[in-house]
Amino acid sequence: MRTHERVLAQIETGLTAGKWPIGERLPAERALAEELGVSRPSVREAIRILEAMGIVRTAVGSGPSAGATVIDRPAAGLGAAVRLHVASGTLPVSDVVRTRVLLETGAVRDAAERTSDDAALDRVREHVEAMADPDLDVAAFLEHDQDFHIELARLSGNQLVEAILSGMRAAVASYVTAGAEAVEEWPRTAARLCAEHRAIVDAVARHDGAGAARLVREHIEGFYRETGLGER
Amino acid sequence: MRTHERVLAQIETGLTAGKWPIGERLPAERALAEELGVSRPSVREAIRILEAMGIVRTAVGSGPSAGATVIDRPAAGLGAAVRLHVASGTLPVSDVVRTRVLLETGAVRDAAERTSDDAALDRVREHVEAMADPDLDVAAFLEHDQDFHIELARLSGNQLVEAILSGMRAAVASYVTAGAEAVEEWPRTAARLCAEHRAIVDAVARHDGAGAARLVREHIEGFYRETGLGER
C-alpha cells in the first residue's frame, strides 16, 4: 500500500470515528506528516483526494478558516466523477435520461410524502416564476431549469440522490441545450415546460407523491421525445 | 487557480480531445512537468486526483504497463466518493438504501422489458446458486450477494446506473455486513434472501418488469428493516 493511501485510510478512520466533525479542521499538514511518520507531500496527496471528493476544503492563511476544514459537499466529488466520465465517456444520452427519470421520480415521491418545508418549496417556485419571463433568453431559461430540477430533488432530503443529480448536471445541460435548439417553436415549448413545472410543484405541495412522480416522468421523457434526441 | 488544478484542467482538455484514448499512457510525470512548466509534485497531485476518480491507473517500473494509463472505471471514483461521505457521516445509510431501491427497481424493470440475454441471465443465476450453499461463510455469501445485485443491474444495459451502483458497492457492503451480524437466525435469513433472489431472476426471465421491481424493493427494504439499521 502506498504512503498516501495509508494516510488516506488513517484520516478516513478518524472521520468514521467522529474525530473531526463537520466544520472542524484537520491537523496541519506538517503536524499530520510528523504524527503519521510520513513526508508532507504524501499527506498533501491524501488531502488532495479528500478535497476532490468534497470531504474537505483547504484555505491558506491563519485563523479558524485556514487549513483543511471538513465540509459537507457530497455533490462535489460525485459531480466531478460523473462529469469526467459522462462528458468524455461513451455513455449514451438515453442512459442519462433514464437515470434522471429514476432518481427524480423517486425524489419527488419522497418530497411529497415528507412534511413540506415551505421555505424550500418557495425556492423551487422562484425558479418556476423566473422561467415564466418571456424575455428570458434560452441559456438563462435552461439555467433556471437545471436549478429547478436540483432544488426539486433537494426537497426529498436524500443527499445522495441530490449529489448524483448535481453531478449529472453538466451532462444533462449539454443534451438539453442541444434539444432546445432542435425544437421548432421554442416559445410554445418553453411555456409548456413552465406549466409542467408548476403542476409538479403543486402536486408536491398537496402531498400527491404518485402524481408528482408521473408528471416528472412525463416532463423529462416528453421533452426528450419531442427533441428527437432519442433517434440519433 | 492553483497549479495542480491547472494541470488537471490541461489533462482533462487533452482527454476530451482524444489525445490519450483509453489504454494509452499519459506522458511521464517529469516530462509533463517540464511541458507544462510546473514542478513534479504539482503534476503528481493532479494525477492523484485522476487516479482517485478512476480515470487513470499508475504503475511503477518500465515497459508498456508502467506509467499513468488511461482507463475507464467510473465505479472507482463514484465508489470512493460515496464511501468517504458515508465515512464522514454526511451520507446517512438510509439515503444509500433509498437510492439503491430507486436505481435497482428501475434497472430490473428495464432488464425485464429488454430482449433477454440468456448468457447474462445465467451469470446472475450462478451467483444465486452459489449462495445456496449452506457451508458458505457470511463474508463469501455477502460477496456473492453484491455481485448478484451488480450483475442484475447490468442486465438493464444502462451503464450509468451500473456505474453508480458499482460505486455504491463498498458503502452497501459495509451496512449489509453490519446488518447480517445483527440478524438473530442467520441461516434462516440467508435462505430467505436466496429465495427472494430466485424469484427476482424468474420475474425478469418471464419479462415481468413490474413484478421484478416490486420484489427487488421488498428484498432491499425488507432486509434493511429486519436488521433494524434504520432505527439507529
Next chain:
DNA sequence: TGTACTTCTGTGGTCTGTCCACAGTGGGCT
C-alpha cells in the same frame, strides 16, 4: 484610553534536488 499601524506566526502552495524500488530491455558472458 482607544485606535491604527506594524510585526509575528501559522497555514497551505510550490519548487528543487535527491534517493529508492521496480520492471522491462538489451548487451555480454557462458
Next chain:
DNA sequence: AGCCCACTGTGGACAGACCACAGAAGTACA
C-alpha cells in the same frame, strides 16, 4: 543459443527551503 546482469526509465517518497496569505498580537501614536 540461452542465461544472467547491468542499464534505463518509471513512479514513490523524502527533506528542506521559500513564498503568499490572513489572522493575531504587539506597539506606537493621538
